[in-house]
Amino acid sequence: MTAIDEIKARIDIIDLVSESVQLRRSGKSYSGFCPFHENKRTPAFAVFPESGSWRCFGQCNEGGDIFKFVMKKENCDFSEALRILAERAGVQLKPPSAEDQAAAEEHDNLRALLEEAVTFYHHQLMNTPPGAAALEYLMTRRGLSQQTIEAFGLGYAPLSWDATRNYFISKGYHQDDIMAAGMLSQREDGNPYDRFRHRVMFPIRDERGRMAGFGARILNPDDIPKFLNSPQTPVFDKGGLLYGLDLAKKSIRSLDQVVIVEGYLDVIALHQAGFTNVVSPMGTALTEHQLRMLKRFSRRIVLALDPDAAGDQATLRGLQVARQTLDREQDPVFDARGLLGYEARLQADIRVTTLPAGQDPDEIVQQDPQAWERIIQEARPIVMHVMETLAAEKDLDDPKVKTEIATQVLPLIEDVPSPVERDTYRQRLARLLRVSEQALLGQFPSTRPRPRSRPRPRTEASRPGVAFPGESSEPSTPPLVTAAMSTYTQEAHCLGVLLRFPELLYQVDRRMQQDELPRLSPADFQHVDHQTIMRLFIESIDQDQAEPKNFVLNHLSLSLMEMADGLLARTQHLDPNQDRVLEDLMRILLFLRRRMLDQEIEFRRFEMQVAHEQGDLIVTQDAQTMVKLSKLRKSIDRAIDRVSNRSLAARDVGQKL
Numbered sequence: 287m288t289a290i291d292e293i294k295a296r297i298d299i300i301d302l303v304s305e306s307v308q309l310r311r312s313g314k315s316y317s318g319f320c321p322f323h324e325n326k327r328t329p330a331f332a333v334f335p336e337s338g339s340w341r342c343f344g345q346c347n348e349g350g351d352i353f354k355f356v357m358k359k360e361n362c363d364f365s366e367a368l369r370i371l372a373e374r375a376g377v378q379l380k381p382p383s384a385e386d387q388a389a390a391e392e393h394d395n396l397r398a399l400l401e402e403a404v405t406f407y408h409h410q411l412m413n414t415p416p417g418a419a420a421l422e423y424l425m426t427r428r429g430l431s432q433q434t435i436e437a438f439g440l441g442y443a444p445l446s447w448d449a450t451r452n453y454f455i456s457k458g459y460h461q462d463d464i465m466a467a468g469m470l471s472q473r474e475d476g477n478p479y480d481r482f483r484h485r486v487m488f489p490i491r492d493e494r495g496r497m498a499g500f501g502a503r504i505l506n507p508d509d510i511p512k513f514l515n516s517p518q519t520p521v522f523d524k525g526g527l528l529y530g531l532d533l534a535k536k537s538i539r540s541l542d543q544v545v546i547v548e549g550y551l552d553v554i555a556l557h558q559a560g561f562t563n564v565v566s567p568m569g570t571a572l573t574e575h576q577l578r579m580l581k582r583f584s585r586r587i588v589l590a591l592d593p594d595a596a597g598d599q600a601t602l603r604g605l606q607v608a609r610q611t612l613d614r615e616q617d618p619v620f621d622a623r624g625l626l627g628y629e630a631r632l633q634a635d636i637r638v639t640t641l642p643a644g645q646d647p648d649e650i651v652q653q654d655p656q657a658w659e660r661i662i663q664e665a666r667p668i669v670m671h672v673m674e675t676l677a678a679e680k681d682l683d684d685p686k687v688k689t690e691i692a693t694q695v696l697p698l699i700e701d702v703p704s705p706v707e708r709d710t711y712r713q714r715l716a717r718l719l720r721v722s723e724q725a726l727l728g729q730f731p732s733t734r735p736r737p738r739s740r741p742r743p744r745t746e747a748s749r750p751g752v753a754f755p756g757e758s759s760e761p762s763t764p765p766l767v768t769a770a771m772s773t774y775t776q777e778a779h780c781l782g783v784l785l786r787f788p789e790l791l792y793q794v795d796r797r798m799q800q801d802e803l804p805r806l807s808p809a810d811f812q813h814v815d816h817q818t819i820m821r822l823f824i825e826s827i828d829q830d831q832a833e834p835k836n837f838v839l840n841h842l843s844l845s846l847m848e849m850a851d852g853l854l855a856r857t858q859h860l861d862p863n864q865d866r867v868l869e870d871l872m873r874i875l876l877f878l879r880r881r882m883l884d885q886e887i888e889f890r891r892f893e894m895q896v897a898h899e900q901g902d903l904i905v906t907q908d909a910q911t912m913v914k915l916s917k918l919r920k921s922i923d924r925a926i927d928r929v930s931n932r933s934l935a936a937r938d939v940g941q942k943l
Contacts (some may be wrong), residue, residue: 288848289377290353290368290815294774295581296375299338299352306359309333312892315885322346322358332889337773339812343886354814364818365843389520396521399459399467400489400497406453407441407487407500417442420486420505428551429652434558437533439489443482443502450480468499468516482514488529488550490515490522490568493579494855495532498522501550501568515568528576529553529566535583537562539775543586545662547647555648559655564647588665590639590647637665669698669711677718688719692726773881776874777816782853783871784823786860788834790868791827797872801925803879810878815849818842865932872929880922887915 300316303309309316312332320331323345330344341349348358356367372379411417412435420442424430430440443450454464461478464470470478485502492498499516516522530553538544545564547553556564567576580587639661642650651658666674673695680687692715699711716723784791795805807824808817819838826837839850860867890912 288852289372289379290846290849292377293368293371293375294338294352296377297352297371298335299333299340299355300335302352303333303340303355307331307333312889315889315892317889317893320344320346322348329893332885334885337812337881337885339773341882341885343889349812350817351813351815354817357814364814364846367814393521395463396467396519397497399454399463400499400521402454402457403450403467403469403500404439404441404489404497406450407443407489408439409441410444411435411440411442411487414442414444416444416484423505424486428555428648430554430558434554437557438554440554441487441489443480443485443487445484447479447483450482451478466519468519468522471517481517484509485514490527490529491532492527493531493535496521498527501529503550524568525576526579527568528579529568530557531565531579533557534563534565538565538580538583542584543588544580544584545588545590546580547590549646549648552647556651556658559651559658561651561655561658586635586637588637588639588662590641590662590665636668638668638671639665640671667707669695670714672698673711673715673718682719688721691715692719696726773878774813774816776878777811777813778853779856780871780874780878781811781816781819781823782857783860783867785819785835785838785850785854786857787867788823788827790871791823793868794872794875797925801928802921803925806875810875810882812882815846818846819850819853869929869932873926876922876926876929880919880926883915883919883922887912887919890915 300309303316303318307318307321309318310329314334314336316333316335317329318331318333319325319329320342322342325344328344331340331342333340339349339351340355348354350357352371353364353367356362356370357364360367360370362370369379411420421435424435424440425432450469451461451464454469455461461470465472465478469481471481472478482500482502484505486505488501488503489497490499490501499519499522501516502514504510504512515524518524529550534544534553534557541563543563545556545561547556547564547566549566550568553564553566556562565580577587641647641661647658650661673691676691676694680691682688695715696712699708699715712723712726716726791806798805806820808820811817811820819842822838822841823834826832826834829837831837832840835854839847842850894909894912
């Protein structure tokens with residue numbers, strides 16, 4: 287994660303803007319008087335928490351993200367805004383030192399060694415007699431295809447104390463490097479030995495697909511432990527990785543949902559069955575860093591942990607970590623059961639599945655893939671899961687048991703932002719315990735409704751169960767470009783494509799003009815880092831001193847250069863000769879324009895309603911603006927239809943060929 291990404295993940299735009307602008311909810315956005323020009327009559331300043339952006343629809347006619355807001359407010363450049371927000375977010379900014387560069391080189395060397403280890407272990411699995419038993423276990427007992435085994439790079443560690451060590455020594459690697467990569471352990475006398483022996487090997491990669499370490503499962507039931515991971519190394523931190531995230535992140539973004547399971551084989555089996563938005567934390571407890579990583583791709587999280595007693599307890603521990611990580615406010619409160627560490631409002635839709643007794647996810651999906659779909663669709667909100675888990679197999683006729691359960695559940699209910707949901711959960715708890723709601727309120731007076739002197743703005747999109755624009759709350763198959771994909775991700779994709787294939791800008795502008803739409807400009811992007819790169823990119827097209835990509839990179843600051851490298855990396859797989867690249871680029875750009883237009887239409891419609899109720903004559907002027915905006919939206923919709931028709935025609939031609 288770059289420093290810019292981390293800052294955006296830590297700072298809520300509503301919190302930031304509210305410090306200098308009095309905001310009120312306006313539908314799905316917030317509105318107020320623009321702080322950048324004189325106007326005390328019409329609140330033309332809007333903040334859109336879903337996309338993390340703001341815009342003035344009045345005299346300024348400007349917009350952007352948290353960086354652009356600070357740049358305008360403090361009259362500073364991007365570098366200074368980056369410093370201010372980094373300090374606020376607690377993110378350290380520093381240029382790479384000689385030590386950092388040396389560490390980066392060491393990491394690259396370790397990853398190269400680990401990549402070669404993947405090849406070594408995979409060869410042992412597929413081409414040696416000792417590996418045949420491991421292969422039989424994976425294919426026959428666990429139902430994995432050879433294609434799946436290849437895709438995940440599974441392997442076998444030989445039953446030997448020095449086979450791995452001897453192989454890499456023969457390849458010219460130093461023993462210290464093999465040890466640093468986590469493939470050797472050390473006896474008390476100092477002599478090394480192979481850490482992994484007679485085990486199925488699972489390569490573990492970071493979210494960018496780079497090798498980090500291994501997980502290993504026993505083949506002999508008498509061996510211990512059942513699972514063994516790489517030790518802590520410069521590139522392997524168990525608490526900072528999620529197994530399968532490199533393969534799952536695209537699906538997580540498009541479906542706007544991530545499912546967390548416990549085991550490597552659960553992830554692999556579900557991916558094989560087509561459920562590719564699944565990851566594993568490589569253990570029963572979730573860490574803060576893991577949840578922060580997931581939050582970048584989706585706020586809709588489903589915990590699908592094993593149904594045994596240990597799984598239930600792990601679920602509750604996971605929920606506690608999730609609350610501490612995803613919350614914005616963290617006011618310490620005491621809870622006798624130790625379930626809750628902080629009183630806060632949940633900022634993600636976290637749900638929990640109830641798996642059939644005695645079955646793991648991989649067993650379920652192999653027997654009936656539709657059963658897995660039903661289980662995920664029926665995942666329960668965390669409050670319902672906790673109350674039902676605590677009540678399972680308890681004597682609910684015992685008043686002490688009822689008190690114990692209520693003591694743990696009621697504080698969690700108080701953390702739910704929606705008063706309707708809180709009331710519903712109280713009713714559910716009262717029915718479960720077979721007591722009246724008044725009894726709960728009387729026994730625990732802290733649960734009584736209480737006025738708040740300073741209500742804190744809440745983002746609609748962050749509330750559990752609230753759908754994003756363009757999607758429903760029911761599961762559905764998303765189109766190629768959906769609102770479930772974040773604005774930031776879509777903008778980043780477009781910039782990456784343009785930087786890699788600069789000549790596409792001419793074709794994009796020509797298409798826009800044919801559809802009677804303005805040419806592409808920095809105003810098509812809501813995030814200031816993207817605006818900066820786009821502005822430089824357009825400038826690079828108009829000059830002839832250097833290649834456009836080099837021109838952009840040479841004129842960027844260090845932090846933005848790192849971002850540009852990431853944009854290029856995410857598009858390196860694209861084929862410039864495919865018309866699909868241009869069609870996808872056009873579709874996303876048009877979708878971004880329509881989303882920004884929809885924000886303005888919704889904002890103005892809400893303001894017109896308020897003005898009408900107050901008898902303000904400005905309604906007539908706004909109505910004329912709405913007519914223009916509606917015509918523009920129809921033009922964009924027609925352009926999107928033409929792109930879709932071209933894509934369908936190209937696909938039909940391809941199929942005929």
